[in-house]
Structures are given as C-alpha cells and as structure tokens.
Amino acid sequence: MSHCEPNSSIAGRFAPVSLLGRGAMGEVWLARERVSGPQVALKLVSPEDSMGPVGARHRREYLNLSCLRHPSILQVYDYGVDHRDGARWFSSEVLRGPVSGELAGNLSLHRWLEMCQGILSPLAFLHRNGWVHGDIKSDNVRFRDVPRDESPLDPVLLDFGLSHLQGYPQEHKILGTPHSMPPEQWLGEPPDSRGDVYSAGILFYQLWCGRLPFTGNERSRLGRAHLQEDPPALDQLRAGLPAEVIEWLQKMLEKRPDDRPQDAGEVRNLLDKVCCRLGVKLRAESCSSLASQVRYGGPSRVQTDALFEALMETVEGGQDGGIVVHLHRRGGDRRRIARSVRTHLMARGIPVIAIDPDSATAGEDVARKVVSGTEVAIAVVEQPGLGSAELRSALECSQIGSCTIIWWVNCSSVPSGYLGEVIAKRPTRKIQTDALEAMDLGD
Known part of the structure; x- marks a missing residue:
C-alpha cells in the first residue's frame, strides 16, 4: 500500500503529484515543494522499513550521491525523516525520460x-x-x-x-x-x-x-x-x-x-x-x-568534522537556540565544507533551511519553511555581508512555535556592523576551518 496519496502531504513539506515507481526500496513520487514550488522526485521508505536494513541503505544512498557529483549521476537535494511516523525520504532532480x-x-x-x-x-x-x-x-x-x-x-x-x-x-x-x-x-x-x-x-x-x-x-x-x-x-x-x-x-x-x-x-x-x-x-x-x-582533495575531514561537531553541540545544547559562525577565507572551500556538513546534518534528521541574506522577508522565509511539529531546525546563511534589516531581525529569533532555530552563518571574516552587533548579543560559537588545515594529518 502506498505511503501517501496524491491529495495528502509528505513530511508536511511536499505535495505529491503522481507515483513514479515502486520497488523493494520503497516508492518514488513526483512532488512539489509547498513553499518554493519546484517539482522534485521523492524517494520514500515506509515507516516500517525505515528503521531496518532498507532504511539504512536509503540513507547511505543519499550520502553517497551527495558526494558523487557528475553530470550523468542523479543529483540529490534534501534528506529528512517525517516526524509524524519516522518515514525516511530524500529529494532529487526529476528525470523526464524513460529507463x-x-x-x-x-x-x-x-x-x-x-x-x-x-x-x-x-x-x-x-x-x-x-x-x-x-x-x-x-x-x-x-x-x-x-x-x-x-x-x-x-x-x-x-x-x-x-x-x-x-x-x-x-x-x-x-x-x-x-x-x-x-x-x-x-x-x-x-x-x-x-x-x-x-x-x-x-x-x-x-x-x-x-x-x-x-x-x-x-x-x-x-x-x-x-x-x-x-x-x-x-x-x-x-x-x-x-x-x-x-x-x-x-x-x-x-x-x-x-x-x-x-x-x-x-x-x-x-x-x-x-x-x-x-x-x-x-x-x-x-x-x-x-x-x-579531475580529482580534487577539497576540504579535509578535520575541517568538516569540526564544523559538524560545533553545530551538533549547539543543537544539543538546550532550548535557547544559538548561532554558529563558520569562518573560511576561500569561498570555494567554504561552500564545499558547508555542503558536506549540511548533507550529514540532514542525514541525522535535522532540517537545514537555506535563507537568502538579501531577502526582504528573511524572518517570514524561516517561518514558512519550518514544518509543523519540528523540534529543532538550522537556518543557514551564506556570506551575509552587513545583512539586511530583515535578516538582522530574523537572527534575533530563536523560536518559531515549538521549534528551536539554530542560526548557521558562513562567511570569510567575522561579521561586523549591525549584523556583528546582533551576533554579539546571542550565544555564539565561532569555528575557523581554514585555521585547521595545518592540523590535518590525514584520515
């Protein structure tokens, strides 16, 4: 029996459009993001299978696809666990052609x-x-x-x-x-x-x-x-x-x-x-x-682990929210580190919400993207500069309904100006990953 019907909701976030396929690993649905609107393919595992070998394979598939970036390999986006029943899902690009x-x-x-x-x-x-x-x-x-x-x-x-x-x-x-x-x-x-x-x-x-x-x-x-x-x-x-x-x-x-x-x-x-x-x-x-x-060594395991641990410690630190500021001078490496950490946070079942630093509705964007019933979510901002007035206001928010909001700011240098003042008032962890490069002695 199908885990969802065309008129229902998937994980409180997606509106199913049509069933694309069904197999031993679950179902694949064509679905639409309720907030942002684009269509995605959703690979779903039933609540019954999510805690067993099928669920583990599903999570591993997402992690593997996330780090294998090639134009002829399926591109995946987000991963999550439905808080209502424990069903696992991940979203990917929609392939319109036949097998x-x-x-x-x-x-x-x-x-x-x-x-x-x-x-x-x-x-x-x-x-x-x-x-x-x-x-x-x-x-x-x-x-x-x-x-x-x-x-x-x-x-x-x-x-x-x-x-x-x-x-x-x-x-x-x-x-x-x-x-x-x-x-x-x-x-x-x-x-x-x-x-x-x-x-x-x-x-x-x-x-x-x-x-x-x-x-x-x-x-x-x-x-x-x-x-x-x-x-x-x-x-x-x-x-x-x-x-x-x-x-x-x-x-x-x-x-x-x-x-x-x-x-x-x-x-x-x-x-x-x-x-x-x-x-x-x-x-x-x-x-x-x-x-x-071309094989690229990219960011080291020490760097990604340090940022991941800082975010997890903040998530587990209580109900007061907080801010994690990730500092790395080189933009390409900073984004690669952030992408890897984001993947592993979602694989832990922690929603990660991307927020446009220039949005005139940053606070509303966070509120719209938090799924009802979520206990904690991470809102991530890339290179915010001085930040808009709306972003500065949003950063002061640590709670939306029953959901604790952790802010994650990626930038090349310590934020200054009004944004720096807001960050200084909140519980903040700073992690400078390019300072860890010399410490990396290999896995």
Missing part, C-alpha cells in the same frame, strides 16, 4: 555506441575515485529527457543503494540483480569495479539485442548460467555489430574478473580505439563531465 531498457533492441549502431559511451562516463568517474556502483542494470539508467532522433542521448546513472568504496562493502550477504550479477559475486566475493564492468556488459548486450543473455526467474539457474555458460552469440540475435565491437563486449563478459578490463575507464579507452579504427565519430565528452573527472 534505458525501453530502447533495448531499437538503437542504431551509432546510437548504441553513444549510449555505451554515456553510461561509461559516470561509471569511469566512480571507479577513478574508488567507488563501486554494485547494481548496474537497465532500470538504473534513465534518460534526463525523452530521447529524440536529432538530440544527443543523456543517460543518468541512479540507484546507489548498494554503492560503496572499493574494498569496503557495506553488507556481507550477496546483494544485486540476479540477471546482471557477475560470476564472482555468486561465489560470495565482494563486488568491485570489475564486477561493475561485467554488469555494464550485460546491459550493453541487452541494449543491442533487446533481451538479456540469461533469462528466466529461477535464481539457481541464473547463477549457473553466469558461472558456466556463454551468452548466446550477439550476431545470431541481431546482426549489424562489427566483429571488433563484439570482441570488445565479450571482454567485459569474461567469467574471470582478471580477464576483464579492470575498470570502466579502461573499457572506455578500448571503445574509443575501436571507434577510431571503424571511423565512427562519437560526440566529445562535455566540459562538465571532464571537469568532474
């Missing part, structure tokens, strides 16, 4: 190669940064928009409930989709990048032929097939795939992990060479995708 399987068997050679390239790009990003997806399949690749003949394909990788850092699998039991799970995983080995390569090979096979290499629903039968049987020959199911491309795909489907390409980046390089020899020109990788491939 990749709806195009299976109907792609031309060029469009199929473009599709393979589009899936390998985010997967190579994951592997380069030490991550494993763990469940590559047609339902977990969806198009951002409805594909049109004249426009480039724009596949998006989603469903990161089984993703993890390589070498640190989250669960010890065998998890995955039987139709695409690699042979070694059937034997109890933890998934790694080579397993993702195999599963991607199964997906590419399906997208060309219009069917999976191993069919049926009997789990033991599928396990034997992945371990012992060769897939039906591609050219017998659908002609038109050059021999070099078939050989490339067969390498991905080798039974032994060591016989496959070791990660999606290697698969992508091999595909580029095949296309070059065949004279096939695919579109160049986008600037945003190339930029995301």
Whole structure:
C-alpha cells in the first residue's frame, strides 16, 4: 500500500503529484515543494522499513550521491525523516525520460555506441575515485529527457543503494540483480569495479539485442548460467555489430574478473580505439563531465568534522537556540565544507533551511519553511555581508512555535556592523576551518 496519496502531504513539506515507481526500496513520487514550488522526485521508505536494513541503505544512498557529483549521476537535494511516523525520504532532480531498457533492441549502431559511451562516463568517474556502483542494470539508467532522433542521448546513472568504496562493502550477504550479477559475486566475493564492468556488459548486450543473455526467474539457474555458460552469440540475435565491437563486449563478459578490463575507464579507452579504427565519430565528452573527472582533495575531514561537531553541540545544547559562525577565507572551500556538513546534518534528521541574506522577508522565509511539529531546525546563511534589516531581525529569533532555530552563518571574516552587533548579543560559537588545515594529518 502506498505511503501517501496524491491529495495528502509528505513530511508536511511536499505535495505529491503522481507515483513514479515502486520497488523493494520503497516508492518514488513526483512532488512539489509547498513553499518554493519546484517539482522534485521523492524517494520514500515506509515507516516500517525505515528503521531496518532498507532504511539504512536509503540513507547511505543519499550520502553517497551527495558526494558523487557528475553530470550523468542523479543529483540529490534534501534528506529528512517525517516526524509524524519516522518515514525516511530524500529529494532529487526529476528525470523526464524513460529507463534505458525501453530502447533495448531499437538503437542504431551509432546510437548504441553513444549510449555505451554515456553510461561509461559516470561509471569511469566512480571507479577513478574508488567507488563501486554494485547494481548496474537497465532500470538504473534513465534518460534526463525523452530521447529524440536529432538530440544527443543523456543517460543518468541512479540507484546507489548498494554503492560503496572499493574494498569496503557495506553488507556481507550477496546483494544485486540476479540477471546482471557477475560470476564472482555468486561465489560470495565482494563486488568491485570489475564486477561493475561485467554488469555494464550485460546491459550493453541487452541494449543491442533487446533481451538479456540469461533469462528466466529461477535464481539457481541464473547463477549457473553466469558461472558456466556463454551468452548466446550477439550476431545470431541481431546482426549489424562489427566483429571488433563484439570482441570488445565479450571482454567485459569474461567469467574471470582478471580477464576483464579492470575498470570502466579502461573499457572506455578500448571503445574509443575501436571507434577510431571503424571511423565512427562519437560526440566529445562535455566540459562538465571532464571537469568532474579531475580529482580534487577539497576540504579535509578535520575541517568538516569540526564544523559538524560545533553545530551538533549547539543543537544539543538546550532550548535557547544559538548561532554558529563558520569562518573560511576561500569561498570555494567554504561552500564545499558547508555542503558536506549540511548533507550529514540532514542525514541525522535535522532540517537545514537555506535563507537568502538579501531577502526582504528573511524572518517570514524561516517561518514558512519550518514544518509543523519540528523540534529543532538550522537556518543557514551564506556570506551575509552587513545583512539586511530583515535578516538582522530574523537572527534575533530563536523560536518559531515549538521549534528551536539554530542560526548557521558562513562567511570569510567575522561579521561586523549591525549584523556583528546582533551576533554579539546571542550565544555564539565561532569555528575557523581554514585555521585547521595545518592540523590535518590525514584520515
């Protein structure tokens, strides 16, 4: 039974529009923010499942997606726990296109190669940064928009409930989709990048032929097939795939992990060479995708932990509210630190409300965004300068109804002027994270 109906409210914050899908991990709804108005996709876990393994996987998926920023990976926004019944949710961008399987068997050679390239790009990003997806399949690749003949394909990788850092699998039991799970995983080995390569090979096979290499629903039968049987020959199911491309795909489907390409980046390089020899020109990788491939060390764990702990201590400090001033001179790093901390606060079930420092209705904005029944919320302001008169007034507010408001101010230097005077009158913690850089000796 559905956790919500189209005329009800989700977590007191969203108005459901329509049900997009339902599965073992819960439901996905198209919904609209009641305050700000934009449509989002909401992934919901029922109250009954929220406290068990499904709820833990759901929370982990949000945390993983929050730190994996690539144009072809689903973009997530907020996370929360419904105070009324404990149901968990997170919001994300709305993907308007179909799942990749709806195009299976109907792609031309060029469009199929473009599709393979589009899936390998985010997967190579994951592997380069030490991550494993763990469940590559047609339902977990969806198009951002409805594909049109004249426009480039724009596949998006989603469903990161089984993703993890390589070498640190989250669960010890065998998890995955039987139709695409690699042979070694059937034997109890933890998934790694080579397993993702195999599963991607199964997906590419399906997208060309219009069917999976191993069919049926009997789990033991599928396990034997992945371990012992060769897939039906591609050219017998659908002609038109050059021999070099078939050989490339067969390498991905080798039974032994060591016989496959070791990660999606290697698969992508091999595909580029095949296309070059065949004279096939695919579109160049986008600037945003190339930029995301550059590994950036970013803010240190010491910095994010220090800010997180300061905010949590203020939250747990009582009913008087308070202000946390986060100081960091470099704007890019300051925003990265704040984004990471915001993610982990929401994963703890603490609402974080963004307030425009120049808003003429800052106080009203906070009041509108606090969901009825919430005990504590954090209102965050980025680089407020001297602050508007309305913001200065709002900062004096520590309580809205029964909800305690904690103010979190991110700026490059200690606020001065009228804003500084307001902060000086309130219980305030100052944390200067760029002063902690020299202290960071690694994890």
